[in-house]
Each structure stands twice: as structure tokens, then as C-alpha cells.
Amino acid sequence: MALNQVPDHVPPEMVGDFSLFTSPGMLPTPDGDPQAATACVHAGPPIFYSPFNTRDGRGTWVITRATDQRRVLQDADTFSSHRSIFASALGENWPMIPLELDPPAHGVFRSLLNPLLSPKRVTALEPAVRERAIALIDSIAASGTSCDVMKDFALPFAVSIFLRLLGLPDHRLHTFVGWANDLLHGDDVKRPAAARTILAFIDELAAMRREEPVDDFMTFILQAQVEGRRLTDEEVRGIGVLVFVAGLDTVAAAIGFDLAFLARHPEEQELLRSEPNRIVLAAEELLRAYPTVQIIRVARKDIDFEGAPIRKGDYVSCATMIANRDPAEFECPETIDLMREDNRHAAFGYGPHRCLGSHLARREIVIGLEEWLARLPAFRIKEGTAPIAYGGHVFGIENLIVDWS
């Protein structure tokens, strides 16, 4: 099928003019608000077909209601998570684990990895996370009255936590940030090159730890057993690549969007600064308002879904930002209310694939906000600058220059 062509089985009246990549507000935009820009779909039908809704130009069905997204994501028998999204960039076909495995194989690996990122385990990691946040913010405070939140805080913070998890030293931080940037935001040349570099790095790390085990994530994976056997090289690689890719710019982007919101809302900023015990609840609302990920599934069989003829092999998109602005799920979804209760947001997905790193991500966001507000005075967007935000497969923010002079 040619790119961006509407398949024959899609009724023309079900084609919608909306894409997380190309619709208004999705391309990099100064002072952009891509999550808010997705809310327009709620005026339309619960499901439509968008011909331009992946990076590689394939179309997807778009699920616009939170309750329907829940149905899709909870039904792994009908909607597969195996897309080989990383491997296919290299012309290969192997799953990132556990994301691209379907049940029952998924459950085996999920059980292996869950304890490493469980709420209990994250509590144990918390002092190190806080120490890292404090070091970065103190250094920012000491060096002036302005900084780029993304470059000086959000990215180094998120990446260094991930390095610590993998048991790697901080001095490679800039190298990893560069790889992540090329992989997630690079062009058709940079992206596969970065994918190859990351793959070689993961393989090399596995070889090193195999030879000389230490107390870290990779060593755990190499020594672990599933179904009474050791993991294959491809499985080790599938886990390593996912941990590398998933933990990098998602948390950084979330912190960027959150601090951008606070920079623009001095009264909310002051509320959280004077009553820091509100930050945990506020972080959930910020996760609702500024989620970053589009989740895509592949239909395993023909199914009629809310009147749409989904055929085996079709892509089905569950964009978390669309679910999180669904008026049927959230009262006044466009209002960002830091005291909102009962916040069943979809930032970490639904169903068996619920983000494995969600507990760590949450703590990173909360701790980042706590320490930022405790250590820096009232801040705003620096005059004459405009943060550039964008949509796509992972929503993000390129730069966020703030000022507290």
C-alpha cells in the first residue's frame, strides 16, 4: 500500500483530517500547546481514520474516547503491541521487551521486570533521585538568574537517573542525550545511525557485564531466568533498548511541560511553593494535561469497533493526550486544576502494558518540581523567548528559557 493512501475498506466518510504529526499545532511551534490542540477531535466521531498519523507515513484509526482507548488497550487478544518499532528502523524484526510482546509471553517478562521498578523499589531509589535534582538545581541557582530548563535540568536529570539505574557513570551523559536526540528527533539518516549506535552500546554493555557482573540492571537481566532458562541475546537486547529509549525524553518532556505551565501561571507556582504537600496531586493533573505518548496497536483480526471496520493489520492509535482531554471522562478537561481529584488519566496507558517505568517517572517529576520550587524563586518565561513545543510520536518541548531576576 502506498504511503498515506486510505485503504479500500475504510469508508471515505470515516476519514478524518487530523494527525499528531501534521495537524495545526503539531509541528514545532513557539509557545505551542500541542496537547491542547488535540482536543478538537472530541467534537467529532469516537473513531476515524487518519492517513498521516505515524512517522513512517502509515495511517491509523484514531480512538478519541478514553473509555474506548481503555477497551482497545485492555484487549491484547484483538490488538497486538508487536510493531518492531525500533528494529524496523534497522530493517530487522525483533521486539522491544516487554512493550512489543503480547500475552502470554508478555506476562513472563513483565513479572521479571516489575519488581525492579515497583513502587517499593522506587522508594529505595528516591534519595539518589533527590540528590541528583538538588545538585543540578543548586548549580543552576549558583550560575545566574536564568537557564534553559531542558538543557540544564530536565534532560540531564532524567538521563542521569537512567544511567544510575543501568549502573553507568554520569560522564557519558552528554553522549547519551545526543544519541537519544538523534533517535527520537533525527532525520532519516540520523535515526537509523543512532539506532545502530544504541544497539552496539547495549550489546557491548551486556558483554561487559557477562564477563564481570556488578550490582546493576544489566547484570540482573543477564543472570535472570524466565520459564527455567536464561534470556537469549535477542531478549537481553530487547529489554536493554526499551529501557534506554523509554526513560529518556518522556520524563524530560513532562518536566519541561510542567515547568512551562508554572512559569506561565505565577499564582499556581506560588501555591505549590508555599504548600509543597500539594505537589503529588498536582503532578497527576500535570500528567493528565501534558502526557507525551501516542500508543499504537495492530489489529490481530477483523473487528467492527464503534461502527468502524478495522481489518487485521490496521494500526489503531490511542493517543494519551486525546484520552486525557475527553470531556466524557474529565469535567472541564481544558481547565488545568492542580487540585483535581479522581484523576483517571491515561498518561501511562491502560491495560497489561501500563508503563513499566511509571512509578519512577512519577517520583522523578514530583521530586524535580519539589526541589525546583524549594530552591529557586518565582520564575517566568524569559522575556523575548518562546519555548518551542511539538507533537508527533512523543510530544516534547525543545527549549524552555526561564528567568528569575
Place this chain on the structure above:
Amino acid sequence: MHIVVHKTKCQGHARCWAQAPNIFKLDDEGYVLPGDINVAQEDELLASRAVRSCPESALEIDRTSAARFEPADMQPSAGEA
């Protein structure tokens, strides 16, 4: 108040535990422990909030004993009143 735990629906979001760690217990993987929960009257507001924040709707307040729970249930969410 009585809370029905739909263990098979739990996907380990741990939103219940985050709000009421003394009421909702997790296993080593971070999923809610099986078995329905009886909630003391003074904890009902907290427990009902936790139930309402489960993204998978894996927790359910047993309506047969809902009479005592009314005050919490009727209370509008902060900021939306």
C-alpha cells in the same frame, strides 16, 4: 464501607496505594493484593478517592453498604464545585 477488588483488572498503576497505603496493599510486583477490603468509617473519604482514581476501574465500592458512604460520595471535587 466495603471495597471489591477486581484483581484481574489491576495493572499496577498503584494509584490506590499512593493515596491510601494503609488501606490498599501491593504485592512485590506492585499490583494490588487480592481480597476485598473493609474500610473503617474514618478512612472512607480517602478510600473512595483512591477507588475513583484507578485508571482501570479495578476497584469498586460495594453499593449495598453505600449508605454510610454518602457524605464523601456527594462531595464535589476540589476546584470543580
